[in-house]
Amino acid sequence: xxxxxxxxxxxxxxxxxxxxxALGLAPRFVAILTTGLMAFCSVALWIAxxxxxxxxxxxxxxxxVSKLDISFKTGVDGLGVLMLFLTSIVSxxxxxxxxxxxxxxxxxxxxxxxxxxGAAGAFSSLDLFFFYSFHELALIPTxxxxxxxxxxxxxxxxxxxxxxxxxxxxxxxxxxxxxIFSLSPEARTFDIxxxxxxxxxxxxxxxTQSWIFLLLLLGFGSLVSLVPFHSWAPHAYASAxxxxxxxxxxxxxxxxxxxxxxxxxxxxxAGAETWLHPLLVLLCLNVVFIGLATVSQRKLDLMxxxxxxxxxxxxxxxxxxxxxxxxxxxxTATLILAHGLSVALLFGLAGExxxxxxxxxxxxxxxxxxxxxxxxxxxxxxxxxxxxxxxxANFPGELMVFAAGFKxxxxxxxxxxxxHIAVGVALLGVLISAIYMLRAFGSLFLGKPHIRxxxxxxxxxxxxxxxxxxxxxxxxxxxxxPGLVTALVAPSIEAIGSFAGTP
Amino acid sequence: xFNALYLELFVVLLGVLMLLAESFIGRHTNRVxxxxxxxxxxxxxxxxxxxxxxxxxxxxxxxxxFYSPDPQAxxxxxxxxxxxxxxxxxxxxxxxxxxxxxxxxxxxxxxGEFFALPVFICAGLMWMASAVHFLMIFVAIELVTxxxxxxxxxxxxxxxxxxxxxxxxxxxxxxTGILVxxxxxxxxxxxxxxxxTIALRLPDxxxxxxxxxxxxxxxxxxxxxxxxxxxxFHIWIPDVYQGAAAPVTALxxxxxxxxxxxxxxxxxxxxxxxxxxxxxxxxxxxxxxALTLLVGNLAALPQSNAKRLLAYSSIAHAGFVLMAxxxxxxxxxxxxxxxxxxxxxxxxxxxAFHVLTLVTASTGSDEISAFNGLSSRSPFxxxxxxxxxxxxxxxxxxxxxxxxxxxxxxAIQAGMLPLVIIGALGVAAGLYxxxxxxxxxxxxxxxxxxxxxxxxVSIAVLSVLATLILGLGVLPLPLMGLVGYY
Numbered sequence: 001x002x003x004x005x006x007x008x009x010x011x012x013x014x015x016x017x018x019x020x021x022a023l024g025l026a027p028r029f030v031a032i033l034t035t036g037l038m039a040f041c042s043v044a045l046w047i048a049x050x051x052x053x054x055x056x057x058x059x060x061x062x063x064x065v066s067k068l069d070i071s072f073k074t075g076v077d078g079l080g081v082l083m084l085f086l087t088s089i090v091s092x093x094x095x096x097x098x099x100x101x102x103x104x105x106x107x108x109x110x111x112x113x114x115x116x117x118g119a120a121g122a123f124s125s126l127d128l129f130f131f132y133s134f135h136e137l138a139l140i141p142t143x144x145x146x147x148x149x150x151x152x153x154x155x156x157x158x159x160x161x162x163x164x165x166x167x168x169x170x171x172x173x174x175x176x177x178x179x180i181f182s183l184s185p186e187a188r189t190f191d192i193x194x195x196x197x198x199x200x201x202x203x204x205x206x207x208t209q210s211w212i213f214l215l216l217l218l219g220f221g222s223l224v225s226l227v228p229f230h231s232w233a234p235h236a237y238a239s240a241x242x243x244x245x246x247x248x249x250x251x252x253x254x255x256x257x258x259x260x261x262x263x264x265x266x267x268x269x270a271g272a273e274t275w276l277h278p279l280l281v282l283l284c285l286n287v288v289f290i291g292l293a294t295v296s297q298r299k300l301d302l303m304x305x306x307x308x309x310x311x312x313x314x315x316x317x318x319x320x321x322x323x324x325x326x327x328x329x330x331x332t333a334t335l336i337l338a339h340g341l342s343v344a345l346l347f348g349l350a351g352e353x354x355x356x357x358x359x360x361x362x363x364x365x366x367x368x369x370x371x372x373x374x375x376x377x378x379x380x381x382x383x384x385x386x387x388x389x390x391x392x393a394n395f396p397g398e399l400m401v402f403a404a405g406f407k408x409x410x411x412x413x414x415x416x417x418x419x420h421i422a423v424g425v426a427l428l429g430v431l432i433s434a435i436y437m438l439r440a441f442g443s444l445f446l447g448k449p450h451i452r453x454x455x456x457x458x459x460x461x462x463x464x465x466x467x468x469x470x471x472x473x474x475x476x477x478x479x480x481x482p483g484l485v486t487a488l489v490a491p492s493i494e495a496i497g498s499f500a501g502t503p
Numbered sequence: 504x505f506n507a508l509y510l511e512l513f514v515v516l517l518g519v520l521m522l523l524a525e526s527f528i529g530r531h532t533n534r535v536x537x538x539x540x541x542x543x544x545x546x547x548x549x550x551x552x553x554x555x556x557x558x559x560x561x562x563x564x565x566x567x568x569f570y571s572p573d574p575q576a577x578x579x580x581x582x583x584x585x586x587x588x589x590x591x592x593x594x595x596x597x598x599x600x601x602x603x604x605x606x607x608x609x610x611x612x613x614x615g616e617f618f619a620l621p622v623f624i625c626a627g628l629m630w631m632a633s634a635v636h637f638l639m640i641f642v643a644i645e646l647v648t649x650x651x652x653x654x655x656x657x658x659x660x661x662x663x664x665x666x667x668x669x670x671x672x673x674x675x676x677x678x679t680g681i682l683v684x685x686x687x688x689x690x691x692x693x694x695x696x697x698x699x700t701i702a703l704r705l706p707d708x709x710x711x712x713x714x715x716x717x718x719x720x721x722x723x724x725x726x727x728x729x730x731x732x733x734x735x736f737h738i739w740i741p742d743v744y745q746g747a748a749a750p751v752t753a754l755x756x757x758x759x760x761x762x763x764x765x766x767x768x769x770x771x772x773x774x775x776x777x778x779x780x781x782x783x784x785x786x787x788x789x790x791x792x793a794l795t796l797l798v799g800n801l802a803a804l805p806q807s808n809a810k811r812l813l814a815y816s817s818i819a820h821a822g823f824v825l826m827a828x829x830x831x832x833x834x835x836x837x838x839x840x841x842x843x844x845x846x847x848x849x850x851x852x853x854x855a856f857h858v859l860t861l862v863t864a865s866t867g868s869d870e871i872s873a874f875n876g877l878s879s880r881s882p883f884x885x886x887x888x889x890x891x892x893x894x895x896x897x898x899x900x901x902x903x904x905x906x907x908x909x910x911x912x913x914a915i916q917a918g919m920l921p922l923v924i925i926g927a928l929g930v931a932a933g934l935y936x937x938x939x940x941x942x943x944x945x946x947x948x949x950x951x952x953x954x955x956x957x958x959x960v961s962i963a964v965l966s967v968l969a970t971l972i973l974g975l976g977v978l979p980l981p982l983m984g985l986v987g988y989y
Contacts, residue, residue, distance in 0.1 A: 064978060067989050107945065133899030140893065143938060147946045166934040170927050174915065181916050
């Protein structure tokens with residue numbers, strides 16, 4: 001087997017898993033086995049990836065439709081390696097975490113594996129057609145997961161999320177088609193690397209770039225829950241079973257960011273320039289407006305849902321600051337990993353608390369730390385990570401993003417550049433997250449218990465302890481050694497930028 | 504080379520043979536074999552179609568003035584044959600429902616005819632695909648429509664079916680009248696029924712006759728759009744689709760639509776010879792496409808009957824096809840793109856209706872609630888239906904997505920932004936109403952827990968269709984080659 005099939009193997013594994021489950025093998029075992037192999041392969045991929053000179057490696061191509069220049073092309077650059085790593089780590093965690101489900105485990109694990117396969121497939125595709133298609137693979141499983149095994153107002157949440165994501169991705173599709181078919185016939189291709197190399201899209205007239213970029217921004221943006229296209233996310237995550245929320249908020253959502261970094265921003269520089277200021281306004285709204293909405297939540301699951309929307313603001317800020325050098329997008333990449341891990345950890349913990357306590361209302365819980373000390377311990381670590389305290393991977397990510405924002409602001413000619421305001425507002429967000437996270441910890445675990453736990457409730461089981469430790473250790477590892485990530489992604493982002501002529 | 508003119512004759516002959524078989528075999532012989540025989544016969548014709556053409560010794564026959572054996576006709580004939588074969592197989596699963604609603608002299612009465620009539624329709628559809636002469640177009644359409652009148656009203660003890668038959672008869676006759684009236688106006692101005700001749704004479708038409716010509720083409724357009732099922736000429740569709748037997752509905756929604764589309768393309772190609780007509784007709788088509796997309800998709804949202812939902816969805820799909828038609832001949836690939844869309848539509852509609860047929864035969868209902876808990880009553884059927892629905896909704900990695908991609912490309916290229924936006928809204932709405940059935944299958948619990956039994960032939964057909972939908976969704980080249988998209 002040639003090495004270039006390694007990325008393919010990573011998304012074939014969960015697909016094979018669905019098949020094995022459909023054929024009758026034990027679902028939970030197969031799910032953990034295949035995602036475990038995935039994780040193994042993605043670590044191997046990271047090791048095998050040549051850091052310098054970076055760029056796209058492990059490229060594998062089969063032409064599919066020559067007329068439209070669609071080919072099944074897979075491969076990874078540093079960013080891709082990072083995304084695949086995140087996908088497989090969170091996938092293992094999501095499959096292994098307890099409680100699983102009692103009803104219809106087959107369908108349940110098939111759905112989870114499909115989300116994981118869709119994400120991994122999208123992250124390793126270098127052809128826009130398959131990049132887009134793989135992401136859609138996760139649409140229906142999400143619908144079923146929320147609808148069948150969800151909590152609370154699951155019907156509304158499932159419909160809303162599915163329709164939002166469906167429409168968002170269709171807008172995205174129209175944008176992609178418009179971008180490709182605005183090119184002269186000989187430059188038309190769905191191949192991302194080819195588009196980056198020829199820079200054909202960068203020479204489109206600015207007005208064309210501008211409206212196409214708008215479509216892409218709306219499409220990718222609604223998938224990443226950019227305000228005002230965010231309203232699907234909090235309720236979907238609150239209602240979804242914990243593993244689905246972990247996979248979706250932790251991994252799948254990052255598809256839109258990858259799309260912005262790899263496609264929209266570098267391919268349409270003039271369009272990106274036009275929409276820079278509106279994007280800054282929206283991302284500030286993400287941080288402050290949603291941040292305040294998060295503070296006002298009275299229930300842990302909804303609060304986590306809102307907080308994951310809020311944090312997207314920082315990630316957008318990093319991309320917006322690309323004009324001042326690669327620091328911004330590298331920060332975003334670090335945050336993609338950090339946020340993915342920390343949000344997965346939080347949703348996993350929330351799921352376990354729900355199953356043990358039966359409610360996630362702040363007013364009904366309290367003092368859980370005495371009965372569930374280990375859960376409290378992990379939750380505090382996850383909360384610290386989410387706030388962005390030093391030592392966790394979120395910290396270097398946020399630091400880079402803010403530094404890039406200041407750099408971009410310094411580059412502006414005016415006295416107070418829009419970036420000054422944006423960074424200032426975003427910094428407020430750190431305070432806001434500290435408020436809601438610490439309050440959540442306090443009302444859940446400290447103080448007087450408002451609820452009497454059943455006598456047979458034990459602290460978190462060994463399996464879950466392993467899962468939580470895995471995620472926490474990863475967060476700490478990249479918190480103490482952020483150089484691992486920057487060395488991996490910086491050359492690739494530099495390459496993407498220089499391909500397409502962005503500074 | 505096989506003489507293309509004989510293809511339809513073979514099909515008619517096959518229909519006659521099936522009728523004869525029905526009258527001569529014993530009362531208690533299983534009629535399924537008639538359907539299977541018919542399917543095999545059509546399969547042979549399907550093969551012959553691919554090797555058919557004009558043999559040198561027949562090149563001077565006057566029949567070619569009426570009948571064109573061009574590649575496009577071939578594709579649409581193959582679509583007609585394929586759907587008829589699938590409908591015959593579907594119909595053999597429909598027997599239990601059919602016997603319930605037929606006046607029973609004996610249990611097998613009237614079933615053989617039910618299998619033979621679609622074959623005659625198939626012949627009509629094939630003639631429509633080749634017709635390049637208004638007389639031929641008219642006669643072929645009538646063969647199809649009149650046979651459909653019988654088939655739609657076939658379940659004589661089912662009130663819905665009778666009502667559907669009457670509605671279809673009245674509106675169908677009206678639309679034929681409009682079509683013929685339009686043809687006479689065109690003849691009045693140009694002095695010919697032959698499309699090619701008309702196209703040649705169009706540029707020389709006197710200025711004052713322009714209005715008359717537009718009137719004529721407008722009427723013909725309306726007559727054809729009625730067959731295609733485009734809004735605002737769609738009023739008949741929901742009731743007729745709901746009332747007719749599920750296999751008949753499948754034939755109606757694929758066969759009738761596809762044949763209507765090729766006639767539409769031919770008439771437009773002819774009309775576009777005049778720049779004035781070109782401008783007017785293209786505008787009209789954009790409006791019709793927009794309206795069809797809106798009506799089909801929005802009206803499908805509140806439906807609770809699966810057949811009615813699929814009826815509105817078929818209007819919506821007509822809208823997507825019209826969207827590409829409205830950009831007509833903006834690129835040489837528009838025709839093949841439309842054919843690809845219809846080919847994909849054939850696969851997914853046949854699959855959806857086949858599952859619907861089996862569910863109806865088992866539960867006696869064609870409401871969406873009949874699908875409740877299908878995933879536990881028959882995981883295989885639920886899987887097949889999921890594939891069909893996802894493809895209909897245009898989710899990637901299914902052939903339906905490629906179809907959507909190919910029809911959206913010419914529309915985006917032609918810069919018809921409002922239409923594209925309406926189309927995108929339509930896709931969003933489609934996601935909702937198709938998922939409604941998906942939700943019923945996976946999410947809700949069955950009202951009755953009975954397991955659904957499926958015959959071997961049906962399992963084979965469903966598996967082949969589902970495999971084709973998924974396979975062509977990843978590697979669409981075979982179908983693209985077939986329709987000439989290269």
